[in-house]
Amino acid sequence: MKTFFTALLLCMSLGCLGQNIQLKGTIKNEDKQAIEFANIVLQTRDSNMVTGASSDAKGHFELVNISAGTYRLVISSVGYQTQEIWLADLNQSRNLGEIYLAEEAFALDNVTVTASAQRSEIDRKIVYPSERQQKASANGVDLLQQLMLPRLQVDPVNNTIQIPGDGEVQLRINGVKVTNQEIRALRPDEIVRVEYHDNPGLRYGNAEIVINYIVRRPETGGNFGVDIMQSPHVAWGNYQASMKINHKKSEFSANYWGGPRDFYGAYRDNQEDFNLGNGTELHRYEKGVPSHWKLMQQWLNVAYNLQDNNKYQFNVSLNYSGNNVPIKRFKGQLINRADETDYVDMLDETNSNYHRPSLDVYYQRNLKKDQVLIFDVVGTYNKEFSDRLYQESRENDMLTDIRNKVYGKKYSIIGEGIYEKKLANGNRWGAGLRHTHSFSNNDYINGHTYRTEMQQGSTYLYGEFRGKAKKLDYMLGIGGTRSFYRQEGSVDLYQYYTFNPRLTLKYTFNDRAYLRLRSSISNEMPSLGNLSAIDQVIDSLQIQRGNPNLESYLYYRTSLDGEWSKGIFHTYFSMSYNYKPNAIMDEKYVEGNKIIQTWDNQKNWQSLTPMIQLRVSPVANMLQFSVSGGLNHYISNGNTYKHRYSNWWMDASLSANWKNFSFMYQIMTNQNRLVGETVSGDENAQVLMLNYKWKDLRVGAGVINPFTNDYKTISENWNQYASSRKSNHLQESAHMAFITLSYNFSFGRHYKSGSKKVSNQDSDSGIMQTGK
Incomplete structure (x- = not known):
């Protein structure tokens, strides 16, 4: 009996000791940064869960009260490869030390994200959409609106x-620059x-924001989709069709988008004051009447992609x-404000079009180390x-008859x-070399024919290093x-050399707060259109003239x-100062x-733009x-003028998702900007949308500007000789209802895909624009 009790006490002691086994460690990424909220699950050898925990802000975790045995420890985190550690015959507490998770480009193939997850790095924020956000969206633009990222203004x-401001937003898919x-x-x-x-780094040029969608693609099969948005009472619509076919390492894709518009309520009002300097003054008012504006926008993309994830990627697009635009007509009367019985009839009508094909060949090779x-x-x-065509007439007498035609061609290679x-x-470190070269041939016809032949180019060499010292990136x-640039007929070759440094310092307090300072110097070149030594008549009093003596400048x-x-609150602030x-x-x-x-080339241009979200x-x-607001303050110092302008703005967005329904309301106030002597911008806009999604089909309805009776954009010019205040109106854009239909069908299975990291394009037409 004594032996029995001794054995029983020994077993109980061992059992108690077994229950006190602890496991702890620290989860970090390959950059040795702590990973918060990583999932740590302890499983038996037959995959039954024993216990689990999440890592804290420093990446630490601890599992307690573990019995002796053989286990499998599974560590996972959104965006990283899952790590498994085999613990054979565990019979005492262990400190596993630092456990590193490798970043996974396509880690969500078999993971459902129930809540939107984010993590921040020195140059970017990585966001993983939740299942609910994906379900409420019909395409990539809708999803971006759901994410409500800082500074972004998304109009679906x-x-x-x-x-806000004049910054460039670059869009990319797996690193490829897209539309x-x-x-x-x-x-x-x-x-x-x-x-x-x-x-963004130096290789993104002057881009202020780069949004890169990382997507997976099927190994076999493919998908097909249509996206239609149409107003039932206005000739306005957006139509899109897309398809992809995949076979092993190859992917074939085609996308088409068309946007027809046909308005009969377009008009403008324009108040102008002229002072010719010899005592002659004219103060007139253009009173517009609703007129016709018709256009058809189209876009087409056909691409082939071949890739081996670990070795190479080849892409041809x-x-x-x-x-x-077969017709853009403005009609009205030019009225002398000093004597309203003194007026003339005015017609300003334009027919225009452009065609822009391009071929992009890309190759990426992944090397060792x-x-x-x-x-x-x-x-x-x-x-x-x-x-x-611009005309001013009184009764049957033609007082002004102006006809300007422009035929422009431009060839470029990047x-x-x-x-x-x-x-x-x-x-990390990297280096790059980019060369751009373009040629333009333009014919300007206004009673006489003038031809300009120009060439322009730039070569950009850069290097970049990224590092970390504790909490400072x-x-x-x-x-x-x-x-350089040159206009044919001129023996001069204008060329400039500039130095373009960039510095970023980011201090991370914790995973919920950071402070960052950024500074850069970039190069700005004159457009070929502004360099053209051509005169174009605008109206009876004004002529537009190019300037071949323009020079590049720094930004x-x-x-x-x-x-x-x-918790539920997220704030972002920025204060920017720009000088040119x-x-x-x-x-x-x-x-x-x-x-x-x-x-x-004027003296300088400056802007100060604080904002908060x-x-x-x-x-x-x-x-x-989400609500954002800020101030745009501009200082424009010309050779003969000085102007200042401030514009307060506010944007707000509300998104609600319930079961298969999604609701969105947006309001965007105007953000005007001053450049030179011209103030331009957009008018207040509102969008209201309600959608229902069932499997691969989504239907919905919405209203543009539901609470306004008139949509207009206003621009002003403050010149001492010819000032103006112009407002463009579009009656159809007020209370414009629309319906939407999206359908996507896919087949095939997914696999991990590589990313094309760069793409270039040239969208400058190379001609000088004219008109009011």
Whole structure:
């Protein structure tokens, strides 16, 4: 009996000791940064769960009260490869130390994200859409609106993605630079994550924001989709069709988008004041009447992609974009404000179109030791035509009859090579060389025929290093640019050399707050259209003239921004200062009895743009509200003028998802900007949408500007010789209802895909535009 009790006590003691076994460790990524909210699951050898935990803000985890035995420890986190550790005959507590998770480009193939997850790096924010957000979206633009990322202003109706101010937003799919239409063709369930680069590197040029959609693609099969948006009472619509076919390492894709518009309520009002400097003054008012404006926008893309994820990627893309405007008519009366019985009838009518095919050939080679080589060549042909008729008449007498025709052709080629290497401790460095060369041949016909033949080019060499010192991330880039242009008939070759450094410092307090300072110097070149030594008559008093003596100038940018989040609240702020010495801006002067409109290198242009955003998610991914506001303050110092202008703005967005229904309301106030002597911008806009999604089909309805009776955009010019205040109206854009239908059908299975990392394009027509 004594032996029995001794054995029983010994077993109980061992049992108690077994229950006290602990496991702990620290989860980090390859850059040795802590991963918060990683899932740690302890399983038996037959995969039954024993216990689990999540890592804290420092990546630490601890599992307690474990019995002795053999286990499998599974560590997973959104965006990283799952790590499994085999624990054979575990009979005492262990500290596993630092456990590193490798980043997975397509880690969500078999994972359902129930709540939108994010993580921040020095140059980007990586966002993983939730299942509910994907279900509520019909395409990539809708999903971006659901994510409510800082600074972004997403308009899913007009298919635009922009930011406050004049910054460029680049869109990419797996690293490939794409258009809004290609984003609209994306299936939400194929989007693994969205990389929001708010501090893009030197190879992205002057882009302020880069949004890169990382998508998966099927190994076999493919998909087909249509997306239709149509107003039942206005000739306005958006039509899109897309398809992809996959076979092993190959993918064939085709996308088409068409946007017809036919308005009969377009008109403008324009108040003008002229002072010819010799005592002659004229103060007149253009009173417009509703007129006809018709256009058809089209875009087509056909592509072939061949890739082996671990070795190479080869991509050939043929693109076409075009816009045909058979008629854009403004009619009205020009009334002398000093004597309203003194007026003339006015007609300003334009017929224009452009066609822009391009071919993009891309090759990426993955080398050993985390090295990558990228080569990209793009050839573009721009063909543009414009025919403008301007008339002023009184009764049957023709007082002014102006006809300007422009035939423009431009050929360009862009070549780029990039080398990148990942170093130890998460450091990286890279270098690249990009050359752009273009030729333009333009015929200007206005009673006489004038031809301009011009060429323009630039060569850009850069290097960039990214590193980390504890909580401080830094990025240093150094680049140099040689730019040149020449107009045929001139023996002079204008060329400039500029130095383009970039510095970023980011201090991360924790996973919920950071502060970042950014500064850069980039190069701005004059457009070929502004360089053209051509006169074009605008009306009876004004002439537009190009300036072949324009010079390149530098663009200095500095910003301080930061984020803070806690619970359902997320805030973002930024303060930016931009400076352009010798900026190319407009000016006007008197020549005889005419006002000459032209461009010149002015003294400087400056802007100060503070903004703040608050996002609240009281019910995660079911109800979200975002409001942004700020100030745009501009200083424009010309050679003969000084102007200042301030514009307060506010945007708000509400998104609600319930079962298969989704609701969205947006309001965007105007964000005007001053450049030179011209203030321009957009008018207040509102969008209201309700959608229902069932499997691969989504139907919905909405209203544009439901609470306004008139849609207009206003622009002003403050020149001392010829000032104006113009408002363009579009009656159909007020209370415009529309219906939507989206259907996507897919077949095939998924696999991990590589990413094309760069793409270039040339969308500058190369001709000088004219008109009021």
